[in-house]
Amino acid sequence: MAGPGKVHLRTWGCQMNVYDSERMAEALARDGWTETEAAEDADLILLNTCHIREKAAEKVFSEIGRLKPLKAANPALRLAVTGCVAQAEGAEILARAPAVDLVVGPQAYHRLPALAAAAAGGARLVETAFPAEDKFDHLPARAPARRAPAAFLTVQEGCDKFCAFCVVPYTRGAETSRPAARVIEEARSLVARGVREITLLGQNVNAYHGAGPDGAAWGLARLIGELAALEGLERIRYTTSHPGDMADELVAAHGSEPKLMPYLHLPVQSGSDRMLKAMNRRHTAAAYLRLIGRIRAARPDILISGDFIVGFPGETEADFRATLDLVAEVGYGQAYSFRYSPRPGTPAAERPGVDPAEADDRLARLQALLARQQAAAQAAMVGREVGVLFERPGRLAGQMAGKSDHLMAVHVADPALAAGDLRRVRITAALANSLAGVLA
Ligand code: SAH
Ligand code: SF4
Ligand code: F3S
Numbered sequence: 001m002a003g004p005g006k007v008h009l010r011t012w013g014c015q016m017n018v019y020d021s022e023r024m025a026e027a028l029a030r031d032g033w034t035e036t037e038a039a040e041d042a043d044l045i046l047l048n049t050c051h052i053r054e055k056a057a058e059k060v061f062s063e064i065g066r067l068k069p070l071k072a073a074n075p076a077l078r079l080a081v082t083g084c085v086a087q088a089e090g091a092e093i094l095a096r097a098p099a100v101d102l103v104v105g106p107q108a109y110h111r112l113p114a115l116a117a118a119a120a121g122g123a124r125l126v127e128t129a130f131p132a133e134d135k136f137d138h139l140p141a142r143a144p145a146r147r148a149p150a151a152f153l154t155v156q157e158g159c160d161k162f163c164a165f166c167v168v169p170y171t172r173g174a175e176t177s178r179p180a181a182r183v184i185e186e187a188r189s190l191v192a193r194g195v196r197e198i199t200l201l202g203q204n205v206n207a208y209h210g211a212g213p214d215g216a217a218w219g220l221a222r223l224i225g226e227l228a229a230l231e232g233l234e235r236i237r238y239t240t241s242h243p244g245d246m247a248d249e250l251v252a253a254h255g256s257e258p259k260l261m262p263y264l265h266l267p268v269q270s271g272s273d274r275m276l277k278a279m280n281r282r283h284t285a286a287a288y289l290r291l292i293g294r295i296r297a298a299r300p301d302i303l304i305s306g307d308f309i310v311g312f313p314g315e316t317e318a319d320f321r322a323t324l325d326l327v328a329e330v331g332y333g334q335a336y337s338f339r340y341s342p343r344p345g346t347p348a349a350e351r352p353g354v355d356p357a358e359a360d361d362r363l364a365r366l367q368a369l370l371a372r373q374q375a376a377a378q379a380a381m382v383g384r385e386v387g388v389l390f391e392r393p394g395r396l397a398g399q400m401a402g403k404s405d406h407l408m409a410v411h412v413a414d415p416a417l418a419a420g421d422l423r424r425v426r427i428t429a430a431l432a433n434s435l436a437g438v439l440a
Contacts, residue, residue, distance in 0.1 A: 048082045051085045054343070061097060067099070086128060101123075152198075153186055153201060154178070155178055155208055165340060179210050180223055183200075206241040220238065220250055221253045246295070264303070269281060271325055275314070275323075308337040310362040311339050311353070327373070334407070337366050381435055396411075400419070
């Protein structure tokens, strides 16, 4: 018998949850757990959840309902809920879903193997206190099961911004930065395993201020500069940033650091100053536009991506039009837009909402504009030569698929290509959701 059994993981939400799932799988593997793709084979099913919008949070409970019959078939099976729903709802999950055995918040993942062992013995447990110790000091060194050429690396976690709509400051806790030496060490071990692209993660990643080996606090630009010196690491990205934390050095790095890719996710949420204030975003639309101007001056071909919320409490048609105006002015290469979802415990949840039909209509209008911009950005790539990191076989036989410097999906049919290849590609066509190209 090879250890305690098989674990099956399901992941919702942002890239940090993807990263966390990998780290949890690695921690469990050290204890002898093996990963399985099939929920029916598992002795432990781990649902790594997201609480950002109501729909995301509710999915978890329907999933638990679907998985419940597996417990009758395998009495050894334990069901664990981790992630932001675990943190937000804690013991209530055990009350609402009797099939759940274990609830573990994001700051306690290093305790997961011990908790899983206790759950296997029959205990029902909740671990959502923010522990005094740093989980990263207790998680095993990186040993990713999948040898993908692109990896995530959390450098900063939590948020002190308290945007009026957002649960993250409550589910992830206060903003903390990992020491620079730890980040570099982790990056080194990823590169030694064949990783060529690293995306630095944080809820507010550009507020990174980790302790440097020299005792000074390092900003994100300094950290990126240090990582760029790692031989074998070819591409660096970071997400997600807040416009208020875009330091001059970081803007400048986009012009001076060739390994820093020309893509920046910089959410603004709304183009109306009245809404930005009500959202507690702490900047104006004009300040955001000026910042975009400075970033584009540093790196003219940078592709800007954003997040938007429509139908925030108090939003009028005029406020919404200000958002459309801002979008028209920026020209996004990629964007995510959402209808406002009231979240328990956040200040905005108490405010009277916008008529749902009106909000839906605005979302459709905004998404139509953003889709046009995205299509234009894709079409503008045709004829250009770009870098592509190939990650996996494409949908058609003989194809390899990967991401361009601008984070667009690209596929190329060429028998010489293998996963992990970083090649120059001439883009020949823009399709619905990807680009086609040939090796340059
Ligand atoms: N830390 C990041 C992202 C937070 S969540 C940041 O500060 O930008 C990702 C996106 O979800 C947000 O940018 C926002 O557009 C959206 N979002 C967050 N809370 C929401 C809510 N209550 N309703 C609708 N969308 C929301
Ligand atoms: Fe949420 Fe705002 Fe923090 Fe982003 S900056 S995680 S939207 S509170
Ligand atoms: Fe969701 Fe938590 Fe990420 S709420 S978006 S999984 S930080």
